[in-house]
Amino acid sequence: MGDHHHGPAKGLSRWLFTTNHKDIGTMYLWFSFAMFILGGSFAMIIRAELFQPGMQLVDPLFFNQMTTLHGLVMVFGAIMPSFVGLANWMIPMMIGAPDMALPRMNNWSFWILPPAFLLLASTLFMEGGAPQAGWTFYAPLSTTYAPPSVTIFIFCIHVLGISSIMGSINIIATVMNLRAPGMTYMKMPLFVWTWLITAFLLVAVMPVLAGAVTMMLMDVHFGTSFFSAAGGGDPVLFQHVFWFFGHPEVYIIILPAFGVVSQIIPAFSRKPLFGYDSMVYATASIAFLSFIVWAHHMYTVGMPIAGELFFMYATMLIAVPTGVKVFNWISTMWRGALTFETPMLFSLGFLVLFTIGGFTGLMLSIAPADFQYHDSYFVVAHFHYVMVAGAVFSMTAAVYYWLPKWCGRMYNETMGKTHFWISFIGFNLTFFPQHFVGLAGMPRRIPDYALQFTDFNMMSSIGAFIYGSSQILFLYNVIATIVAGKPTSDEKVWDGAEGLEWTVPTPAPYHTFETPPKIDPVHAHS
Amino acid sequence: MTTETSTTEYEKYYVPEKSKLAVFATIGLILSIFGASHGLNEMTFGDGEGSWTILWVGLLFFAGTLFSWFRITIRENIAGMNSAQLKKSYVLGMFWFIFSEVMFFFAFFGTLFYVRTLVGPWLSGEGEAGRMNSLLWEGFQYSWPMATTPQEAVGGAGSQLIANNGEFHSYHKSMAFSEASAWYAWLPLWNTIILLSSSVTVHIAHLGLLDGNKKKFNIWLGLTVLLGITFVGLQALEYYEAYGHYGLTLNSGIYGSTFFMLTGFHGFHVMMGMTMLLIQWIRSVKYGHFTADDHFGFEASSWYWHFVDVVWVFLFLFVYIL
Numbered sequence: 152m153g154d155h156h157h158g159p160a161k162g163l164s165r166w167l168f169t170t171n172h173k174d175i176g177t178m179y180l181w182f183s184f185a186m187f188i189l190g191g192s193f194a195m196i197i198r199a200e201l202f203q204p205g206m207q208l209v210d211p212l213f214f215n216q217m218t219t220l221h222g223l224v225m226v227f228g229a230i231m232p233s234f235v236g237l238a239n240w241m242i243p244m245m246i247g248a249p250d251m252a253l254p255r256m257n258n259w260s261f262w263i264l265p266p267a268f269l270l271l272a273s274t275l276f277m278e279g280g281a282p283q284a285g286w287t288f289y290a291p292l293s294t295t296y297a298p299p300s301v302t303i304f305i306f307c308i309h310v311l312g313i314s315s316i317m318g319s320i321n322i323i324a325t326v327m328n329l330r331a332p333g334m335t336y337m338k339m340p341l342f343v344w345t346w347l348i349t350a351f352l353l354v355a356v357m358p359v360l361a362g363a364v365t366m367m368l369m370d371v372h373f374g375t376s377f378f379s380a381a382g383g384g385d386p387v388l389f390q391h392v393f394w395f396f397g398h399p400e401v402y403i404i405i406l407p408a409f410g411v412v413s414q415i416i417p418a419f420s421r422k423p424l425f426g427y428d429s430m431v432y433a434t435a436s437i438a439f440l441s442f443i444v445w446a447h448h449m450y451t452v453g454m455p456i457a458g459e460l461f462f463m464y465a466t467m468l469i470a471v472p473t474g475v476k477v478f479n480w481i482s483t484m485w486r487g488a489l490t491f492e493t494p495m496l497f498s499l500g501f502l503v504l505f506t507i508g509g510f511t512g513l514m515l516s517i518a519p520a521d522f523q524y525h526d527s528y529f530v531v532a533h534f535h536y537v538m539v540a541g542a543v544f545s546m547t548a549a550v551y552y553w554l555p556k557w558c559g560r561m562y563n564e565t566m567g568k569t570h571f572w573i574s575f576i577g578f579n580l581t582f583f584p585q586h587f588v589g590l591a592g593m594p595r596r597i598p599d600y601a602l603q604f605t606d607f608n609m610m611s612s613i614g615a616f617i618y619g620s621s622q623i624l625f626l627y628n629v630i631a632t633i634v635a636g637k638p639t640s641d642e643k644v645w646d647g648a649e650g651l652e653w654t655v656p657t658p659a660p661y662h663t664f665e666t667p668p669k670i671d672p673v674h675a676h677s
Numbered sequence: 678m679t680t681e682t683s684t685t686e687y688e689k690y691y692v693p694e695k696s697k698l699a700v701f702a703t704i705g706l707i708l709s710i711f712g713a714s715h716g717l718n719e720m721t722f723g724d725g726e727g728s729w730t731i732l733w734v735g736l737l738f739f740a741g742t743l744f745s746w747f748r749i750t751i752r753e754n755i756a757g758m759n760s761a762q763l764k765k766s767y768v769l770g771m772f773w774f775i776f777s778e779v780m781f782f783f784a785f786f787g788t789l790f791y792v793r794t795l796v797g798p799w800l801s802g803e804g805e806a807g808r809m810n811s812l813l814w815e816g817f818q819y820s821w822p823m824a825t826t827p828q829e830a831v832g833g834a835g836s837q838l839i840a841n842n843g844e845f846h847s848y849h850k851s852m853a854f855s856e857a858s859a860w861y862a863w864l865p866l867w868n869t870i871i872l873l874s875s876s877v878t879v880h881i882a883h884l885g886l887l888d889g890n891k892k893k894f895n896i897w898l899g900l901t902v903l904l905g906i907t908f909v910g911l912q913a914l915e916y917y918e919a920y921g922h923y924g925l926t927l928n929s930g931i932y933g934s935t936f937f938m939l940t941g942f943h944g945f946h947v948m949m950g951m952t953m954l955l956i957q958w959i960r961s962v963k964y965g966h967f968t969a970d971d972h973f974g975f976e977a978s979s980w981y982w983h984f985v986d987v988v989w990v991f992l993f994l995f996v997y998i999l
Contacts (some may be wrong), residue, residue, distance in 0.1 A: 174915065179931050207965050255746075270707070329766075357777070358784065359780055367719075374928040375927050376931050377938075383797065383823050383932070385791075391787075
């Protein structure tokens with residue numbers, strides 16, 4: 152069976168029953184884009200309501216459901232699966248493997264996602280509405296005061312966790328076991344490295360999230376008192392368990408983005424990545440530190456002072472490896488022969504805006520200052536600079552960068568650049584003013600606000616509509632490329648790109664590397 | 678088909694063709710969570726009916742799919758499709774799966790430590806955070822196992838100042854050693870002896886298999902399964918005692934919550950491990966599977982068994998003794 156590989160099967164069964172890493176990667180990517188649109192439309196409702204002070208469009212309960220579902224869908228449905236899709240497509244091609252290590256399980260990891268999200272979205276139509284305790288679903292909002300839909304939410308989280316753990320185990324097994332001879336660890340492309348470390352993080356923390364929601368389930372249905380002080384438990388315990396998962400989770404989201412940018416910037420600088428080794432060590436350090444900083448999300452909850460200090464200093468330490476990365480990217484570009492095609496534009500957008508998000512993170516890490524910033528729009532601005540301009544921009548860059556390799560057609564460069572500039576302007580118009588309203592005291596997660604915040608909120612809403620609609624241009628460009636883009640058969644679509652994926656034909660054949668490629672011993676990573 | 682004569686084993690990596698397993702497993706899993714969540718809502722909030730049936734149908738479907746999934750995998754191995762490299766993928770998969778299970782238990786042990794070292798003392802008035810004691814839980818004294826819940830200390834659910842989210846009452850008798858009438862009547866001790874010996878027996882079975890002594894393997898593996906069954910039986914007896922005579926239930930405040938959560942999930946994992954070992958035993962006895970150098974199904978199950986054993990040691994220490 153393994154010997155006579157042929158092309159993909161016809162019809163729906165190709166997608167339902169596939170074991171091919173490229174098919175599964177494609178499904179992950181399309182699914183995550185659909186979730187990106189769904190989560191984005193929730194955001195549009197939020198911004199429409201916040202366009203003016205006072206209650207205009209939705210009632211507060213529904214508004215809370217929107218903020219909750221927006222966060223959940225974007226984190227678990229859009230960003231995470233998009234990078235898993237990219238991992239599926241690229242990792243086997245980058246390390247010279249025939250496929251992922253466990254192909255049938257790979258398909259299962261994908262297929263449990265769509266029905267789980269369908270189930271989650273269906274809670275909007277349930278009696279009592281969808282979960283409304285925020286994407287962090289703190290107890291007792293998510294237990295004592297939760298609508299019945301919380302039960303469905305809990306089981307959906309379990310399914311998402313199962314999917315992530317299986318996907319990660321697959322990635323770990325693939326990277327550890329299926330590298331072509333000569334592809335040593337320190338020759339792997341940085342995208343593979345960041346994903347390997349991300350996979351370790353996922354296997355370590357998704358079970359902790361499963362534990363947290365299981366305790367919620369017990370509190371809601373079986374009379375336990377994990378998160379209830381009346382029985383000797385503690386609602387703050389929920390926050391500890393949640394953020395023990397939640398903080399590594401934000402690095403799970405951003406590390407693959409680092410990997411993508413570390414592939415693209417060298418390609419368009421026509422220089423090898425500066426400081427490859429230090430990039431690997433910095434990624435590992437960030438991953439390690441992510442386990443000992445979780446309570447910086449909870450400075451105002453009433454922790455002992457020793458805890459505040461420990462988590463403050465540990466958090467500040469993260470700036471060191473992150474700084475190493477930022478300076479390495481800049482040094483890569485130094486005296487490079489730079490060109491600014493769409494993937495490079497998005498990567499540069501990532502570099503500038505992610506650094507801003509990093510700096511606001513540093514501000515938030517200062518415990519006494521955080522007492523002012525906590526739960527304000529400043530926090531919202533901070534993490535959207537990291538999540539959107541960080542993760543989503545780099546994901547967009549990745550699509551433009553590898554799309555010609557995937558489908559053998561070139562996208563429309565003018566349209567791509569237009570997409571970038573509209574996104575860049577729309578994004579900053581949305582989130583930059585939120586720093587100001589946040590510092591001035593506007594709390595997050597409210598449907599109404601004081602009059603003095605009106606102008607900045609209007610700017611935010613207009614920016615959000617611009618950013619949101621620019622994604623339609625993106626969708627159009629991608630579909631137009633697949634259907635009728637200018638065909639290209641160059642193995643190396645970008646003249647500065649390095650790595651095994653650029654040695655296979657374009658478009659990438661259904662099966663690549665049925666026999667392992669020879670790895671040039673001198674030429675290291677890209 | 679490739680004609681290149683590479684000496685590496687890489688070219689033989691078995692990539693299965695299309696497979697319906699994933700979709701069937703998805704249907705089973707999603708039906709199960711749909712049925713379970715609606716069933717629980719029926720139970721607690723009283724809306725809807727018939728959801729439990731969906732759960733059972735889903736679980737049955739799921740179990741059937743897993744059965745055929747493993748059967749296919751085993752047949753592929755017997756047919757010689759699995760290269761040494763593919764087998765290493767299975768080893769890695771099992772290892773990291775067990776690691777994820779360790780982290781699952783870590784969440785509950787972390788909860789136990791946090792409650793015992795921080796929450797309890799705070800609720801009874803210690804430290805900065807203890808100010809709440811005089812405001813909300815006047816008169817609450819902390820001890821472990823928690824003898825009286827904060828709610829009882831202030832005179833019941835009706836008298837507490839924060840929202841009432843259920844009744845939490847104390848137990849008559851905890852599972853701690855000090856409350857046992859005599860050491861030999863203390864079930865956890867026997868359970869520890871049983872589970873630790875089962876780790877030894879499964880290791881002896883492995884040694885037998887490595888020697889090619891299938892008889893020794895079958896006997897000692899069968900003994901391991903019996904020890905596992907005994908453990909689960911005693912654990913069930915303990916739960917019966919707890920509910921029937923000790924007044925110790927899921928509602929018994931945080932002591933009952935952590936006790937049942939930790940021992941319950943551990944017991945569930947013992948049952949999973951036991952099922953895995955039982956299947957390996959049937960494979961060996963009935964179908965003559967496993968040779969001295971090819972027995973990963975057994976090896977993976979035995980790792981899992983050692984893992985539940987180690988978890989028990991921690992449980993015994995932190996739930997029962999300390």
